[in-house]
Amino acid sequence: MSAFEYEPQERLLKALAEQLKIPLLQIARQSELAAIDPSVSFRSVGLTADMAIRLIDSYILGLQVQGQPALELEPVSVASMLQDVAHQLTPFAKQHELTLEVSLSGRYEPVMAQKAHLEAAYMALGHSMIEAQSGEGQSNVLLAAHRSAYGIVAGVFGASDTISADVYRRARALYGRARQSAPGMSAQTTAGVFIADSLLQSMQAPLRIAHHHKMSGLAATLQPSNQLQLI
Amino acid sequence: MKTQIITTGIILSRKDFQEADRLLSILTPDHGKIKTIAKGVRRPNSKLAGGIELFSVNHITFLPGRGDFATLVSTRMESHFGSIVQDINRTMLGYEVLKRINRITEDAAGEEYFNLLRATLGGLDDFDVSAELVELWFTMQLLFMTGHAPNLKTDSEGNRLMPGEAYLFDFDEMSFRQQQGGPYGANHIKLMRLGYGADDPTVLKHVTGANEVAAGVLKLAKNILKLHVRV
Amino acid sequence: MKVLLIEPHRPLAQTYAAWLRTLGCQVSVAKSAQSAIHVADEDVPDIIVLELQMAKHNGVEFLYEFRSYSEWREVPIVLHTMIPADSLHLNEQQLRLLGIAAYLYKPTTTLMVLARTIKEIVGEEKIENPDNYDRHHTLAQGLSGS
Numbered sequence: 001m002s003a004f005e006y007e008p009q010e011r012l013l014k015a016l017a018e019q020l021k022i023p024l025l026q027i028a029r030q031s032e033l034a035a036i037d038p039s040v041s042f043r044s045v046g047l048t049a050d051m052a053i054r055l056i057d058s059y060i061l062g063l064q065v066q067g068q069p070a071l072e073l074e075p076v077s078v079a080s081m082l083q084d085v086a087h088q089l090t091p092f093a094k095q096h097e098l099t100l101e102v103s104l105s106g107r108y109e110p111v112m113a114q115k116a117h118l119e120a121a122y123m124a125l126g127h128s129m130i131e132a133q134s135g136e137g138q139s140n141v142l143l144a145a146h147r148s149a150y151g152i153v154a155g156v157f158g159a160s161d162t163i164s165a166d167v168y169r170r171a172r173a174l175y176g177r178a179r180q181s182a183p184g185m186s187a188q189t190t191a192g193v194f195i196a197d198s199l200l201q202s203m204q205a206p207l208r209i210a211h212h213h214k215m216s217g218l219a220a221t222l223q224p225s226n227q228l229q230l231i
Numbered sequence: 232m233k234t235q236i237i238t239t240g241i242i243l244s245r246k247d248f249q250e251a252d253r254l255l256s257i258l259t260p261d262h263g264k265i266k267t268i269a270k271g272v273r274r275p276n277s278k279l280a281g282g283i284e285l286f287s288v289n290h291i292t293f294l295p296g297r298g299d300f301a302t303l304v305s306t307r308m309e310s311h312f313g314s315i316v317q318d319i320n321r322t323m324l325g326y327e328v329l330k331r332i333n334r335i336t337e338d339a340a341g342e343e344y345f346n347l348l349r350a351t352l353g354g355l356d357d358f359d360v361s362a363e364l365v366e367l368w369f370t371m372q373l374l375f376m377t378g379h380a381p382n383l384k385t386d387s388e389g390n391r392l393m394p395g396e397a398y399l400f401d402f403d404e405m406s407f408r409q410q411q412g413g414p415y416g417a418n419h420i421k422l423m424r425l426g427y428g429a430d431d432p433t434v435l436k437h438v439t440g441a442n443e444v445a446a447g448v449l450k451l452a453k454n455i456l457k458l459h460v461r462v
Numbered sequence: 463m464k465v466l467l468i469e470p471h472r473p474l475a476q477t478y479a480a481w482l483r484t485l486g487c488q489v490s491v492a493k494s495a496q497s498a499i500h501v502a503d504e505d506v507p508d509i510i511v512l513e514l515q516m517a518k519h520n521g522v523e524f525l526y527e528f529r530s531y532s533e534w535r536e537v538p539i540v541l542h543t544m545i546p547a548d549s550l551h552l553n554e555q556q557l558r559l560l561g562i563a564a565y566l567y568k569p570t571t572t573l574m575v576l577a578r579t580i581k582e583i584v585g586e587e588k589i590e591n592p593d594n595y596d597r598h599h600t601l602a603q604g605l606s607g608s
Contacts, residue, residue, distance in 0.1 A: 021544060022471060025569050029477045032573045037484060044473055096472045132517070134472050134493075246530045285523070319514055320551050322522040327556075 009063075012198065015191035016059050019128075023052035044095055051092050051127055055192060058120040062198040065117060071202060075110035075225055076118055078154050082143045085122045089130065093141060096134035100126075103144035103212065108152050109224035113203050118222075121199035125156050125207070125218060128192030133158040144212040148221065155219020157212045193218060233294050235304055238262055240291045241348055242284075243333040255303060256333055257291060258348060263340040264333075267293050267303040286325055286352055287311040312356035321355045321362050328352070328369060334462045335373065347372050354432030363445040364435040370452040371426030379459040382406035383424050392420055400451055402458055415451070418444045423452070463584055464488045466507035468498045468524065470516045478511070481573045482580075495519035499527065507537060509584050511576070513568070514543040514550075525560045538563040538583050542576065 026048045034040040065071065086102045093100035126143065133141050145154040197207040200220045210219035240257035243264070248254035253269045288311075292304040315325045332348050347369070354365035374380045386392055387401050387408040394417040398407035407415060422444055425435060435441055456462065465487045469475035472493070479489045490507065492498035494516055502510075510528075514521030521543070528534050539562055543550075546567055557565075563583045566576065 018544075021569055022474070026471075026473050026477065029474070029481075029573060033477055033481055036573075037480075040480070048473065131471070134470070244530075245527070247532055316520050316523060319520060319522055319545055320549070322520055323551065323556065326522065326526055 012059070012062075012191065012194055015194060016055070019055065019189065019191040020052055022131075023048040047091055047095055054120075054123055055127055055195070058124040058195045058199065059191070061117060061120050062195050062202075065199060065202040068202075071114045071117070073112040073203075074115060076113045076115045077110050078108050078145050078152050078222060079104050081115070081119055082122065082145060082154060085119060085126060086143045088123065089126045089143075092127065093130050096130050097139075098130055098134055099140040100130070101140060101142050103142055105146055108145060108147075111152060111222040112225045113205075113222060117199045117202065121196040121220075122154075122156070124192040124199070125196035126192075128189045128196075129156040129158055129217065131189040131192075142212060142215055142217070144215075146212060151221040151223045153210055153212075153219045153221050155207075155210050155212070155217050157210075157215035157217030157219075159215055235292050235294055236262065236301075237290065237292050239288055239309060240265070241288055241345065241352070243329050243336075245285075254300070257289075258332060258336060258340060258345050259291075260342040260345040264336045265293065265301050266299055267291075267301045268296075269303045284308060284311055285329070286313075286315045286356075288349060312352045314356045314358060315352065318358075318362070324362055324366055325352065325355055328355075328366075331373070331462045335377070335460070343376055347376065350431050357433050357436070360433050360436035361442055361445065363449055364441055365432045367422070367445055367449045367452060368426045368429060368432035368435060370449065370456055371423060373460065373462070374452065374456060375427055377460050379405070379455065380427060381423070381455060383420055383427065392417075400455075402455065405455070405459075414447065419448050419451075422448045426452070463509070463580075464490070464505065464507045465580070466490050466492060466498060466501055466510045468492045468495070468510065468512045468516070468521070470494065470513060478573075478576070481577070485577055487580075495521065495524035495527070498524055502528065502534065502537075506534065509563075509580060510537060510539045511542045511580070512539055514541060514545055525562075529560060535561065537561070540576075540579060540583065541565045542568050542571065544568050 027045050030040065030042070030045045030048075034042060082102055082104065086100055090100050122143070126141070130141055140159060142157040143155075144157055145152055147153070193207070196218075200206055203220075203222075205220040205222050207218045207220055210217060212219075238259045238261055240259040243256040243258050246254050248268055251271045255267050255269055256264060257267060258264050288309045290307045290309050292306075293301040294304055295301050312325075315321045328348065328351050332344060336344050351365060351369045351372075354360055354368065355362060371380070381400070382405055384392065385406065386398065387404045387406045390409075392398070392407060396409055396416070397411060397413035398415045398420075399410040399413040400406075400415060401408045407420065418440060422435075422438070422441055425438060425441075426448070429435060463486070465482050467475060467479055467482065467489055469478060469491065470493045475491045475493070479491050482489045490501045490505070492501045496519060498510075498512075501507075512521050512524065516524075521541070525539065528537075528539075539560070541562055541564070543566070547565060550565075552562070552565075556562075564579050566579060
């Protein structure tokens with residue numbers, strides 16, 4: 001089947017399959033090395049496997065969401081959610097020789113969202129962005145939120161300037177079709193971005209290009225709950 | 232005092248020249264192919280896209296030289312076919328196209344070659360049209376421009392090519408010969424005609440069924456090119 | 463023997479570099495085409511192990527640029543890539559022109575096969591610890607049954 005003929009879900013599955021090759025490869029080669037050199041640590045293998053499993057879980061969650069008529073929403077603290085995600089992603093970032101930071105300016109009202117989906121989306125997004133930034137020789141990744149006229153913009157940002165609105169639009173058309181849908185977003189890093197997008201779209205908050213101070217990245221605009229503001 | 236010349240150009244090749252310089256072959260619409268020396272760009276920061284990207288149309292300023300080489304004064308990118316390098320095969324095809332154009336313009340290079348190259352790179356940059364179709368269009372255009380276009384109107388007996396018939400290709404006659412069970416039919420011939428007649432390879436993406444016969448047609452076109460043009 | 467390993471994925475780069483160092487190779491790691499050019503400029507490698515899929519400038523761009531420098535035309539290059547052979551439309555002429563000494567599909571290439579391939583290309587005398595190589599080979603064979 002030519003790459004032009006895949007349906008969107010098939011393309012996402014193909015992108016996921018490509019992205020999972022890397023952690024499995026890492027596990028296989030590290031195991032091979034450890035069999036020859038007993039001093040080799042297995043810690044990174046465990047971490048790699050954990051992140052891969054999370055990515056699969058995020059993908060499955062995304063599929064499940066598509067079948068549901070409406071999500072049960074709850075008040076979610078964006079700041080806490082980003083801190084939790086950062087905590088979980090930090091060892092992975094370190095493995096890629098990156099520093100992961102959180103930037104939250106001010107206090108934010110809770111947003112009405114599905115907490116597990118939101119967290120899964122940012123984990124998947126963070127996973128992909130860390131791998132993409134690492135491949136570009138960058139040194140840090142930022143989980144950040146700031147206010148805009150439209151809501152709370154929360155996303156993952158890097159120092160690289162290769163991602164722009166044009167690049168992202170093209171990447172959306174190309175993922176699952178081209179081996180490298182955007183500079184820095186190879187077949188092995190794309191799936192997480194689009195899994196995150198799929199989850200966030202179910203909360204009417206699709207990913208788009210955003211900027212935080214001098215960094216560019218991908219973010220969703222989340223709506224604060226007006227009801228909770230009155231409490 | 233020599234007058235600087237300002238024009239647009241597409242870089243065909245780069246190679247080393249003495250210790251610190253690079254020799255660039257640049258195809259322009261109005262000055263043919265020029266060989267220019269880019270002085271002092273051979274050392275680290277300038278190597279590999281040190282401001283002179285391949286697969287791009289550039290504004291260039293150069294000083295004509297006494298001998299074979301001009302001196303490059305400055306370049307500025309006008310447009311960049313950046314998607315090409317997101318796919319390995321398109322990248323390789325891009326280099327092949329540059330190489331063929333470089334060879335074919337050894338002796339003379341009119342504006343038509345610049346336009347052909349620019350359109351081909353534009354086609355490779357568009358993932359909605361398959362690389363195969365872009366290569367087919369490029370090959371058919373080269374055959375036409377070098378006076379080696381096959382006869383796509385009548386067969387080797389002088390009869391009109393018929394929709395229901397099967398054909399072989401006669402390389403000596405440069406036309407199709409009716410043959411029961413032959414590999415080529417109406418769709419192959421139609422696609423060749425389109426490759427020949429379309430102003431731009433991106434036109435071919437709208438042709439239904441083009442991808443199905445593209446491989447066979449491309450192979451034939453490339454064989455004709457190899458036999459008669461040798462680039 | 464000096465190996466330039468061009469590998470954008472850092473944990474993988476660490477694993478492959480660690481393996482090659484156990485064979486006594488001096489390994490430089492580059493994460494991108496640009497940095498690979500810089501590294502080669504500082505110290506010409508005896509062999510390059512190259513992943514084609516990289517951000518900004520891919521491995522094919524690296525290959526063409528690298529080969530455009532006359533002093534680097536004889537350095538053998540092993541493609542060690544995530545791209546399967548049937549997706550890579552390289553013909554014999556291109557392989558020869560670009561000086562590709564071998565193609566290895568990374569997901570299914572074991573460390574032993576990588577070592578053996580390098581050894582075949584550069585010659586055993588250039589691997590400083592050939593005894594280590596044989597011992598590892600035997601040990602790995604024994605463990606994996608292959």
